[in-house]
Amino acid sequence: TTWNVSAELGAALDPELHHDLALTLASERPGTVDVWWRAAGEPYAEARRVAGMQLVPDGQPHEYVWKVSGLRGAGDATDVRxxxxxxxxxxxGEVLRGLRLTRIELRSDLDPVRGAAGPPLIRVQKDFAFCDGVALPVGAALTAQAAADGADELRLLVGASGGGSVSGPPEQPVLLELATALSRQRLELRRDEPWRELRLPLPAGGVDDSGRAVSARVISGPPGAAALLGRVLQVGPAPPRAERGARPTLVLYLEDTLRADRLSSYGYARETDPHLAAVAREGALMERVIASANWTRPAxxxxxxxxxxxxxxxxxFRDKLPRGLVTLAEAxxxxxxxxxxxxxxxxxxAWAGLDQGVDLQLEPxxxxxxxxxxxxxxxxxxxxxxxxxxEYGDLPLLLLVHSLDPHAPYQPxxxxxxxxxxxGRPPQGDGHTARSLRYDAEVLGNDHxxxxxxxALSAQGLxxxxxxxxxxxxxxxxxxHGAVEHHDQLYQQELSVPWVLRWPGRIAPGTRIARLASHIDVAPTLAGLAGVPxxxxxxxxxxxAALRGGPEPxxxxxxxxSLRIAGQRDPVHELAVVIWPHKLxxxxxxxxxxxxxxxxxxxDPGEARDILHAGDVSPARxxxxxxxxxxTLQAVNSVPGDSDADGLDPARQSWMREMGYLK
Known part of the structure; x- marks a missing residue:
């Protein structure tokens, strides 16, 4: 048996604001609830559904919450927003025999602003670019203190959200006033415009910082509109690069789905990576690197x-990084x-919680x-x-780049x-030989x-x-070993990955580190190089220290x-441990x-000979x-995890299937 409850909204939710959808109900019997959604003028369809939240059958009121930000369509560009x-x-289920539904509530980012003394810091979004900030509705005001010593300039992002139909004509702009003791600016912001970087002059700091206050006020705008104030990017100019010492620009460039033995820098016969090979000659190459997982999210x-x-x-894909953990970006x-x-x-x-600590995040x-x-x-x-x-090369900058190629479907x-x-004649068909060559060609393309x-680094003097x-x-x-693509097995073709670093004048050219390394070593090593605590x-x-010529740890x-859950291919939980040269x-x-x-x-680098029962390994090893x-299994963090209440909207669901993560 099924019972449906519908709620029609007077106007479509703004997809650039976050919304919590909360149901308060009491159930005496076990059962589940599914949430369906639709855009204006559309029917409810199976593609737009988050299924199977279990109800607590104790007869007491419980609140069930879904995040409905970013619920997007599955098909075309016009539907995405x-x-x-x-x-x-x-x-x-049996829930229908004893169910009391008492409240349906939608809470947006703007609601705490209207009822609280000060607006909370939230994750605000424009055109798939996310940053921490505040959302101020029409009539709201905010005053903050710029307390950085010696700073004479404030840099931040501003934008607009809400007001009018998503697909309708351009609406009345949001009029935002920003003021310091030295200037007062009025800005017209429209929802269809991207983030705008703003620079505000500040007076010199002193004993009394009252003159260094920054105020923001939303003067006017259409109903439902808000001004978005992104997190401050920088207070004051950075010191000259020569004075920054151990604060270098750092670029972490991650190439998805790249196995080490498909690179000439790691001994591959095809020259798939001429530039990376040059970078390795100019810097350091980690010879033995083991991925922490055989797919992207946990890795x-x-x-x-x-x-x-x-x-x-x-x-x-149902998990999210706990907010209590400290990330590389936060450090x-x-x-x-x-x-x-x-x-x-x-x-x-952001869907995986991996935007934590990032000042500005551009999403896929x-x-x-x-x-x-x-x-x-x-x-x-x-x-x-x-x-x-x-724009930001004059600042201490950490730039995180994640390219998807050479991930399947291999279209170089x-x-x-x-x-x-x-x-010069590629093989035809979709066999392993043809797919393998197309994969290599995408590796070469990424190398360009x-x-x-x-x-670009050279052009900016960096x-x-x-x-x-x-x-x-x-x-x-x-x-x-009978496997294709990844997220399947724990053989080396899915776990052995490259790690190459270059820092002119600090890492000696041609450095090679033979010590076994893994993904968990990346953040401490980068922090150590840059002098970050x-x-x-x-x-x-x-x-x-080893990269600078010192002793290895x-x-x-x-x-x-390798953990696959229900809804994915063949649910299984397998582990691999390497203590060089043995792998169990x-x-x-x-x-x-x-x-x-x-x-x-x-x-046996190809893992052709299983020696589990051969007696070749000592009992101690x-x-x-x-x-x-x-x-490691027992090293469960005490910080509570965040369930991914966003679920799988149709766009992500379609993408997950195409990428091979779902059946």
Whole structure:
């Protein structure tokens, strides 16, 4: 049996504001509730549904909350920004015999502003660019203090949201007034305009900072409109670059789905990475790097938090990074860095909670995902990189870049494909050989854009004082061990990834680090190089001293996880632990760890010979491998996790299927 409750909204929700949808109800029997939504003029459809929230059958009132920000359509560009105009709740099960629904409530970012003494800091969005800030409705005002010593300029982002129909004619602008003791500006802001950077002059600081107050007031605007004030990017000019010392520009360039053995810098016969190979010759190459997971979301969470997947908890598309964990971005921001992030993979951005600590985050839609016909996003991200370096290169800057190529479906530039094909004639069909070559061609194409990144650094005078960190999240399979693509097995084709660093004058050319490394070592190493204090709780090793020619830290174990949940292919939970050169793969069954395979990666890099029962490994080494797996599983962080209440809207659902994450 099913019971439907519908709620029609007077006007479509603004998709650029966040909304909490809350139901308060009491249920005496078990059951579930599904949430459906539609845009204006549309019917309810299966594609727009978040299913299966379990009700608590204790007869007491409980509040059930969904995030309805960013609920987008599945198909075309005109549908991406549709606001929600209607809601429907479907209750199933025995719940209908004892259900009391007492309240349906929509709470937007603006609501706390109207009723509280001061507006909260929220995550505000315009055109798929996110930053922390406040939303001020018409008539609201805000006063803040600019207390940075010696600063003479305030830089921040402003924009407008709400008012009028999403698809209707341009509406009346939002009139925002910003004032300091030295200036007063009135700005006309419209929702269809992108973020605007604003610079406000400040008087010199002294004993009395009362003259350094900054005020904002929304004078007028259409009904439902708001002014968005983004997080302050910088107070005052940065010191000259020569005076910054250990505060270099840092670019973390991550290439999705890239296995190390498909790079000539790691010994591959095809020259897929001429520029990266040059970067490795000019800097350092980590020879043995193990990904923390065989797909993006948990792997990137490990990169950003220096924690293995069981500790950070961001292990499936239903999870989100807990806000109590300290990220790489937060560590650098606390030390005075401006942090910008350009990601073209949903699993590495705001949906996964991985925008935490980022000053300005550009989400996949800004680069055409998921509407683009291919995954070649490196070229689409590059203009944003050039703009960021030109506008913010004078500041201590951490730039996080995540390109999606060479992720499937492998649609490279024909010129790159011909360049690698024997005789210039690519094989036809969709077999492993043809797919493998197309993959290599996308690697080559991405390498061209890495070269362009270096050109952009040089054009801004940053190349000689910039750390370039090149990394991948996981690898890819092409029939090895019966696997294709990734998120399937824990063999090296899915776990062995590249890690290359360059810092002219600090990292000696041709440096090679043989010590086993993993994703959890990335954040501590970058912080160590840049002189950023290491947060408590990070578990990885700081390899910065070794990169500068000092001693390597003691050998360590690397942990990887493959966790697939219901709704994905063949739910399973497997682990891999490497204590060089041995690698043990285990399966978690209930609370039992069951050893599956054991390899000697030095003697058998292709993992063709399972030595689990061969007696080739000492009991002490075997116990050390199992013990590390058990300790890592027990390293669950005490910070409560955040469930992903956004769910899978149709756009992400379609993208997840196309990328192979869902059935």
């Amino acid at each position: 549709s606001g929600v105009a209607g809601l429907r709740f479907s209750f199933q 990137m969470a490990s990169v950003f938090t220096s924690l293995p997947p069981p500790a950070h908890g961001n292990r499936s 650098f921001a606390a030390d005075g860095y401006l942090v910008l992030s350009f990601t073209s993979n949903y699993h590495a951005g 839609e800004a680069f055409g995902t998921p509407l683009a016909p291919d995954t070649r996003t490196a070229g689409r991200i590059h203009p944003f990189i050039e703009q960021a370096l030109a 530039d024909p010129a790159d494909l011909r360049a690698l094909a024997p005789g 854009w890495l070269a362009r990144l270096d050109e 190349a000689d004082d910039a750390i370039l960190c090149f990394l991948s999240d996981h690898g890819e399979a092409f029939g090895e 290491r947060p408590e709780g990070w578990m990885g090793a700081d390899l910065s 003691p050998p360590a174990a690397a942990f990887s996880e 793969v285990l399966r978690l069954q209930g609370e039992q760890l069951v050893p599956l395979r054991l390899f000697d990666l030095e003697a 075997f116990n050390a491998l199992v013990g590390h797996a058990r300790r």
